[in-house]
Amino acid sequence: MLHSTITLSENKKIYFASDFHLGVPSASTSLEREKKVVRWLQKVSQDAQEIYLVGDIFDFWFEYKHTIPKGYIRFLGELARITDCGIQVHFFAGNHDMWMFDYFTDQMGIQVIRKPISLSINNLDIMVGHGDGLGPGDHKYKLLKRIFENRVCQWAFARLHPNFGIGLAKRWSKSSRVASSENEEVYLGEKEYLVQFCKSQEIVKHHDYYIFGHRHLPLDVEIGINSRYINLGEWVNNFTYAELDGKTIKLKKFED
Numbered sequence: 001m002l003h004s005t006i007t008l009s010e011n012k013k014i015y016f017a018s019d020f021h022l023g024v025p026s027a028s029t030s031l032e033r034e035k036k037v038v039r040w041l042q043k044v045s046q047d048a049q050e051i052y053l054v055g056d057i058f059d060f061w062f063e064y065k066h067t068i069p070k071g072y073i074r075f076l077g078e079l080a081r082i083t084d085c086g087i088q089v090h091f092f093a094g095n096h097d098m099w100m101f102d103y104f105t106d107q108m109g110i111q112v113i114r115k116p117i118s119l120s121i122n123n124l125d126i127m128v129g130h131g132d133g134l135g136p137g138d139h140k141y142k143l144l145k146r147i148f149e150n151r152v153c154q155w156a157f158a159r160l161h162p163n164f165g166i167g168l169a170k171r172w173s174k175s176s177r178v179a180s181s182e183n184e185e186v187y188l189g190e191k192e193y194l195v196q197f198c199k200s201q202e203i204v205k206h207h208d209y210y211i212f213g214h215r216h217l218p219l220d221v222e223i224g225i226n227s228r229y230i231n232l233g234e235w236v237n238n239f240t241y242a243e244l245d246g247k248t249i250k251l252k253k254f255e256d
Contacts, residue, residue: 002117008049008246014121015044016249017241018054018130018213019234021096022072030071033235038078040241040254045082054213054232055094055130060166062099067162083108094214095132098148099157122246124208127201131212131231135193135200185216195221198229209249211242220251 008014020037023030044051061069083089089110093100104110116129133142147153157165190196198210202224210229218233218240230249233240239254 001115002113003120004117005120006050006122008122008244011047012049013044013047013246014050014052014244015048015241016052016054016128016211016232016244017235018092018094018232019056019216019236021056021059021234021236022075023059023069025236027071034072034075036239036255037235038074040239041075041078041082043254044241044243045085045087048082048087050088050090051082052090052128052211053092054128054211055092055132056096056213056234057091057094058097061097062157062166063101063103064158064162064165068103069166079104079110080108083110092128092130092213094130095145098145099154118207121244124244124247124249125206126209126211126244126249127198127207128211131194131214134212135197137193187217187219192221194231195223195229198223198227202227211249218251218253 006014017040020033022034022037041051058069058072079089089108090113091100091104091110092113098114100112102112104112116127116134119126119128133145192215194210194212194215198207201207201210206224207227209227210223211232212229213232213234215231216234216238217231218238219229219231221229221231223229228249230242230251232242233251240251241254242249242251
């Protein structure tokens with residue numbers, strides 16, 4: 001597992017957010033949400049040392065060699081402004097935007113991360129990841145993920161004309177859980193697979209915090225002695241994020 005050590009400067013903070021799902025359920029609602037995300041980035045960049053975008057930022061993203069999905073210009077422009085100011089941004093590939101390759105790195109110097117990582121920030125040990133495919137069960141999705149991550153399958157999809165490939169993926173996105181309000185997320189307690197995953201990891205090595213997205217529920221759950229699991233929620237309904245001030249991590253809601 002990738003490990004990084006960070007010393008947080010005085011009066012600086014680190015921010016975590018995930019599951020913006022830009023692109024659904026409609027162009028107009030996505031644009032409204034994109035503008036809200038930009039306002040959040042403008043606010044947190046005032047005292048941010050680093051920003052972690054923890055997956056499913058787009059409801060679909062596939063980088064062709066010379067083409068990226070149309071839109072998101074305000075969001076991409078704000079990321080460029082932030083990185084040009086010297087703020088480090090880290091981007092986790094989620095299950096909806098796992099087909100990110102080198103565009104963000106080449107254009108904005110943003111690191112794309114595909115596995116959970118471990119951070120030592122001041123005196124805190126933190127594990128961060130999107131959260132998909134972790135823990136027990138969900139074998140159907142884990143098999144599907146292996147197919148999507150297969151380079152031969154990615155090569156084959158890239159052979160499709162972008163008009164067809166991106167159009168096909170966007171039609172599929174409209175059937176995703178975040179595009180529909182019919183299936184509300186329910187907290188499953190000890191049956192939550194990320195809770196089980198965090199507890200299994202805590203046996204191996206202590207972390208003060210486990211930070212994940214994917215589950216779409218803003219959560220702050222005790223895992224063990226001095227150990228907590230934080231789920232970042234999503235930005236279709238909750239607009240939640242986490243703030244690290246060097247001592248503690250708190251879940252907050254933007255423009256509550």
